[in-house]
Amino acid sequence: MSFKIVVIGTSLGGLSALQNLLGNLPANFQIPVAIVQHRHKDSDDTLRGMIQEYALLPVREVEDKDEILPGQIYLAPADYHLLVEPGYFALSTDGxxxxxxxxxxxxxxxxADVYGEQVIGVILTGANQDGMQGLKKVKARGGITIVQEPSTAASSVMPAAAISAVAVDWILSLSEISPLLVNLGYSIRK
Structure with missing residues (x-):
């Protein structure tokens, strides 16, 4: 079975977590990666650049109706919800x-609605409970769920909330997540 997308959610402490995780994905990693990092609604493109410094894969902020392509890292733009549609992204200004x-x-x-068991959901450091319900749905639809070990997170609230709500497949330190994603990506091509 091949995975269609990796979705990553993070908040407080997320920049360094993303730099670490994405910096350890090889240039030939094929599963598209979509990220929500909480940030101020007026923030600019700086986050993309700060992640790109570490990542071997191209990083871009999503524009509405962008096609989901392999080997790309997609960032939710400030103040927009990022939604997955079959084969492309949509942006929303809903509340x-x-x-x-x-x-x-x-x-x-x-x-989870679009790709079901072909989704890998990853919750990293953060100071609120956003992501808990989403990860629960990824799991319910048969996807893979990964959460950063709370004791290794800059803020343990978000990973701990996810673990409390979901029978998570893997609870890993940050340094263990990229190798697992690579293994999941390679195991599908054999």
Whole structure:
């Protein structure tokens, strides 16, 4: 079975977590990666650049109706929900979910609705419970669920909330997540 998308959610402490995780994905990693990082609604393209410094894969902020392509890292733009549609992304200015726009729940739930068991959901460091419901839906639809070990997170609230709500497949330190994603990606091509 091949995976269609990796969805990652993070908040407080997320930049360094993303730099670590994405910096350890090889240039030939083929599964598209979509990320919601909570940030101020007026923030600019700086986050993309700060992640691109570490990542071997190209990083871009999503524009509405962008095609989902392999070997790409996609960032939810500030103040927009990022949704997965069959083969492309959509952006929404609907109200905040779990006090956030972009909301991790919105990304994860839409990915689970579209791709079901072909989704890998990853919750990293963060200081609220956004992502908990989304990860629950990824799991319910047969997808793979991965959560950063709370004791290794800059803020343990988000990973701990996810673990409390979902029978998570893997609870790993940050350094263990990229190798697992690579293994999941390679195991599908054999």
């Amino acid at each position: 905040a979910v779990s006090y956030a726009r972009p909301s991790i729940d919105v990304l994860f739930e839409s990915a």
